Amino acid sequence: METHAAANAPLERKGRMAVFWRKHFWGLLFLLPAFIIFILFLWVPIVKGFVYSFYHIDFVKGNSFVGFDNYKVALHDGDAWTAVKNTVYYMFLCLVIGFWIPIVFAIAISELRRFQGIVRVAAYLPNIIPVVVLYGLWRWFYDPVGPINGVITGWFGNEPIAFMTDTNWSMISLVIMESWQQFGSAMLIYLAAVLSIPRDWYEAAEIDGAGVWNRIRHITLPSIKGLLGLLLILQLIGTSQGYQSQLAMLDGGPNNATLTYALLIVKYAFNQQNYGVAAALGVLMFIVLGLLAIVQYRLQGKEGDVR
Structure with a gap:
């Protein structure tokens, strides 16, 4: 019985995921543009700010690592x-x-x-x-x-x-x-x-x-x-x-x-x-x-x- 249940577990997870996507697909699709804008204009600049703080920024010769x-x-x-x-x-x-x-x-x-x-x-x-x-x-x-x-x-x-x-x-x-x-x-x-x-x-x-x-x-x-x-x-x-x-x-x-x-x-x-x-x-x-x-x-x- 335990072996049978273990074998059916992946199928049950797939079934739950399929139900989830059928139920929430259009809602998530409408959220996608806002999510992309949020990532591009908030988190990407934050991460780049941390990275650029360790570089000398030169748009002509290129960036060079300067540490602290x-x-x-x-x-x-x-x-x-x-x-x-x-x-x-x-x-x-x-x-x-x-x-x-x-x-x-x-x-x-x-x-x-x-x-x-x-x-x-x-x-x-x-x-x-x-x-x-x-x-x-x-x-x-x-x-x-x-x-x-x-x-x-x-x-x-x-x-x-x-x-x-x-x-x-x-x-x-x-x-x-x-x-x-x-x-x-x-x-x-x-x-x-x-x-x-x-x-x-x-x-x-x-x-x-x-x-x-x-x-x-x-x-x-x-x-x-x-x-x-x-x-x-x-x-x-x-x-x-x-x-x-x-x-x-x-x-x-x-x-x-x-x-x-x-x-x-x-x-x-x-x-x-x-x-x-x-x-x-x-x-x-x-x-x-x-x-x-x-x-x-x-x-x-x-x-x-x-x-």
């Missing part, structure tokens, strides 16, 4: 450490200035009894402004004779602030601009989460005499805690790779005050055409972000165990 020389150049470049410091500073400013604005707006809008739809649209409008228009608009805002300095000098009698050329203000100015433009999309996500909280909870809290702050503290914030953690991680990942506004507005200046890590990679690759060092810098960023993701995953797992 690209990593040595990257780690001994003073601009690289300046870029790391600026990137951490940029992430910190985005967290302090930009992360809480959508939450505050979402909670405030959820408390409105009238014109809530109009306020939602108005809050989201900055998010649809094209970046070319955005940068031109804020260059005018930050100009020494622009409207912001007009208020500073006209209303308060202070000296105008050189937002774009003062190293103390340049990064802060970019973060304020980006926070103004991007808070609308995050605000709508938070607002949807806040409005999904059962109203009975708030009514019960009001009956018990809870004020607005107590309702926010004990009902709203605990209910959206998971969403807060998710968007926090996404913001940290996004801001660690930020370079667009730094490149378009100031090109990393003044005096490298807005030179971020991702912008340094772009400069190595496209200004100096040193693709090997650029790839090495990218691999180092990949490793650091991967380790942070593992730490965050472990911390979340421990929180789940405690609960």
Whole structure:
């Protein structure tokens, strides 16, 4: 009997595979283009980035293996450490200035009894402004004779602030601009989460005499805690790779005050055409972000165990 069953096992597997392919063939066929694009434009560049970090890239004479020389150049470049410091500073400013604005707006809008739809649209409008228009608009805002300095000098009698050329203000100015433009999309996500909280909870809290702050503290914030953690991680990942506004507005200046890590990679690759060092810098960023993701995953797992 055992010999007979062993002989029939391959036939049973073939039968199950035939049923599987008949059932899922068309679904897998429709997934195939997306799968191919995913491989070609995500994983192939990642693998090539790791490989190219060990080569000197020359499109004329051909690539030559240099070992860890690209990593040595990257780690001994003073601009690289300046870029790391600026990137951490940029992430910190985005967290302090930009992360809480959508939450505050979402909670405030959820408390409105009238014109809530109009306020939602108005809050989201900055998010649809094209970046070319955005940068031109804020260059005018930050100009020494622009409207912001007009208020500073006209209303308060202070000296105008050189937002774009003062190293103390340049990064802060970019973060304020980006926070103004991007808070609308995050605000709508938070607002949807806040409005999904059962109203009975708030009514019960009001009956018990809870004020607005107590309702926010004990009902709203605990209910959206998971969403807060998710968007926090996404913001940290996004801001660690930020370079667009730094490149378009100031090109990393003044005096490298807005030179971020991702912008340094772009400069190595496209200004100096040193693709090997650029790839090495990218691999180092990949490793650091991967380790942070593992730490965050472990911390979340421990929180789940405690609960």
